[in-house]
Structures are given as structure tokens and as C-alpha cells.
Amino acid sequence: MNPTEIFPWQRSIWPRIRQPDSVQRHHALLLRGRRGIGKLGFAFALAQSLLCAQTDTAGVACEKCQDCYWFEQGLHPNFRLLEPEALSAQEGVADKGGEENREDAGGAKSGKKLSQQISVAQIRALDDFIYLSAHQARYKVVLIHPAEAMNTAAANALLKKLEEPPPEVLFILVTHNAALIPATILSRCQQIAMPAPGYEAAKDWLVSQGIADADFRLAMSGFSPLQALQYDEQLAASHADFIQSLCAPEKFDPIELAEKLHKLDLPGVTGWLQKWCYDLLSCRAGGQVRYHLRQAAAVRQQAAVIDPVAFGFLWRSLVTSQQLARHPLNAKLFLEEMFLNYMDLICPANSAHL
Numbered sequence: 261m262n263p264t265e266i267f268p269w270q271r272s273i274w275p276r277i278r279q280p281d282s283v284q285r286h287h288a289l290l291l292r293g294r295r296g297i298g299k300l301g302f303a304f305a306l307a308q309s310l311l312c313a314q315t316d317t318a319g320v321a322c323e324k325c326q327d328c329y330w331f332e333q334g335l336h337p338n339f340r341l342l343e344p345e346a347l348s349a350q351e352g353v354a355d356k357g358g359e360e361n362r363e364d365a366g367g368a369k370s371g372k373k374l375s376q377q378i379s380v381a382q383i384r385a386l387d388d389f390i391y392l393s394a395h396q397a398r399y400k401v402v403l404i405h406p407a408e409a410m411n412t413a414a415a416n417a418l419l420k421k422l423e424e425p426p427p428e429v430l431f432i433l434v435t436h437n438a439a440l441i442p443a444t445i446l447s448r449c450q451q452i453a454m455p456a457p458g459y460e461a462a463k464d465w466l467v468s469q470g471i472a473d474a475d476f477r478l479a480m481s482g483f484s485p486l487q488a489l490q491y492d493e494q495l496a497a498s499h500a501d502f503i504q505s506l507c508a509p510e511k512f513d514p515i516e517l518a519e520k521l522h523k524l525d526l527p528g529v530t531g532w533l534q535k536w537c538y539d540l541l542s543c544r545a546g547g548q549v550r551y552h553l554r555q556a557a558a559v560r561q562q563a564a565v566i567d568p569v570a571f572g573f574l575w576r577s578l579v580t581s582q583q584l585a586r587h588p589l590n591a592k593l594f595l596e597e598m599f600l601n602y603m604d605l606i607c608p609a610n611s612a613h614l
């Protein structure tokens with residue numbers, strides 16, 4: 261099933277992209293923006309609208325015709341989805357918006373290590389699809405998600421296709437981080453900055469989905485509405501435990517925490533510490549608590565005694581850690597080191613005893 265959805269905060273951008281001449285003028289669109297704002301759902305909606313036999317006046321797919329039925333079942337002959345093996349394996353799990361389930365996939369649950377990259381073989385396998393005639397001589401759409409997962413060989417192979425674009429084929433690239441995509445590819449795409457919802461719009465949408473504690477979930481998921489929607493209860497419990505440890509620096513135990521958390525999604529855990537450090541630095545600079553609203557008193561208390569320069573360095577090192585977290589050599593050691601670095605700053609007396 262393809263998780264098609266045009267979210268409320270995307271409605272203003274739809275007419276601009278869906279205009280027939282906008283699609284015809286470009287052979288490749290790049291939808292860029294931060295995680296969890298529904299880029300993938302929008303990309304699916306756009307693909308479906310190009311394949312639908314009877315769109316409405318706004319160009320939105322009818323969801324009734326044979327083409328829509330095929331598309332929604334993931335079976336349309338004029339559509340190809342390219343994503344890393346690790347994400348495809350989760351396809352059956354993909355839910356509304358799809359983006360978050362797909363992002364967190366890694367094959368870890370099945371115990372088998374699946375590729376996180378889009379390979380050159382996947383790009384080459386498109387040849388027959390894009391160069392042979394289309395089913396019913398209509399549009400063909402290739403959706404690549406996330407585009408930054410293409411390795412160098414794959415990106416080069418795609419570039420050749422973008423340099424000599426076949427007629428009536430639209431490539432839709434979706435990316436959370438356009439900086440990781442080669443400039444040669446970016447220059448051949450029409451780049452669309454995907455709108456993110458403001459706080460109230462995200463909250464309204466979550467409430468409309470039946471979420472009661474929308475404020476809390478939004479704060480805990482970095483204000484990404486899709487991540488907030490799929491906020492996992494069990495993960496939430498681990499996160500709450502972790503925050504509790506952060507609130508009591510005298511009991512903060514890096515080794516024990518690494519043992520508890522190393523089987524979770526490491527970029528996610530790194531993000532937890534990043535958000536906490538963000539709040540400490542923000543308060544220290546006289547700003548607001550952004551993420552830990554329920555622990556605001558503890559954040560302010562600790563912020564008053566931190567060394568802002570040293571924390572600035574830690575903050576930068578966490579940005580690097582976030583990138584390394586996807587491929588750590590040893591998950592437990594990775595977390596131990598990160599937590600020890602944090603403890604050095606927050607509670608130097610404790611770390612001296614270790």
C-alpha cells in the first residue's frame with residue numbers, strides 16, 4: 261500500500277507543483293525538508309495524480325479508477341519506488357504518511373542486516389521501465405526515497421538518466437538532507453522546499469487524528485507531526501527513563517545507560533541527548549525550554565551551572581555523533597563514550613571516579 265496524503269500544511273503548495281506545465285517542464289523534482297513533515301506522503305499523492313485516469317479539477321487523484329486501485333496496491337505498471345532494502349522490508353508496516361516507519365527501519369528487528377543504501381543495480385534496473393513504452397502510453401513516475409541514500413555509483417547512474425531524460429517520465433526525489441546529494445543531480449532537479457507545519461497546525465492535525473497529549477508528543481519528537489503520531493509507547497517509556505537520569509546528574513551512570521539503551525535506534529537516542537543539551541544551552545543563554553516542558557525546572561537549575569563554552573563543543577560533537585550513529589562499530593561503546601563526554605561536563609566529580 262502506498263501511503264498517499266496531502267497534509268493540510270501542504271495544500272498551498274499543491275497547485276503550484278501540480279500545474280500541468282510545471283510537471284511537463286521538469287523531468288525531475290526534488291522535494292526537500294526536515295523529517296516527519298509528510299514529504300513522502302505528498303510525493304505518493306503527486307505520483308498517483310499523474311497516473312490517475314480521472315483527476316478532479318485540482319489535479320487530485322480520484323481514488324476510484326483502475327489506475328488509482330493499482331497505485332494504492334503498489335502495483336501500478338507505470339510506477340517504480342526506489343528505496344533502500346532496509347526500508348522496503350518495512351513496506352507492509354508502512355502506515356499513513358509512511359515516512360517515519362520507513363525511516364526507522366534497519367532490519368534490526370529481523371536480525372538480518374539490510375542495506376541502508378540505494379544501489380547502482382537498483383538504478384540500472386530502471387532501464388527497461390523508463391525506456392520502453394508506457395502502459396496505455398501515459399506518464400511514468402520514478403520515486404526515489406530518500407535520495408541521499410543513493411551511493412556514489414547509484415548517483416552517477418541516475419545522473420546519466422537525468423542528463424538525457426526520457427520523454428513522459430518524471431523522477432521525484434525526496435530528501436531529508438539535500439546537502440548529501442551531488443550538486444550535479446541537484447542542478448538537474450526542480451527543487452521544492454516542502455512546507456513544515458507551525459506548532460498550532462501540527463497540534464491541530466494531531467488532535468484531528470485522535471491524539472490526546474499532542475503537546476507532549478510534539479515536544480518529544482522534535483515537532484515533527486508524523487513522528488509525534490507514531491510515538492511508540494515502549495520507546496516513550498525508555499525516553500522518559502532517560503530524561504529522569506538527565507534530571508538527576510548525581511546519579512547519571514553512563515555505563516548502565518548504555519547497557520539499557522544500546523539496542524534502541526541509536527540516532528534516536530543521540531537525538532534525545534541533543535534535545536536535552538539544546539534546552540540547557542538555550543536556558544543558559546536566557547532563552548526558553550523548547551523540548552522538556554515538563555522538566556523545565558530541572559533544566560533551568562542545571563543550565564545555571566553549566567559551562568556554556570564546553571557545552572557548545574559537546575553540542576557540535578553530538579551533531580557528528582548523529583551522523584555516526586547510523587553505522588557504529590559497537591553500539592554500546594558508542595553510547596558509553598557519548599554519555600561519558602556528557603557526564604564530564606555536567607558532573608566532573610562523578611566521572612573522575614570511573
Ligand SMILES: [Zn+2]
Nearest residue numbers: 312322325328
Ligand atoms: Zn483515479
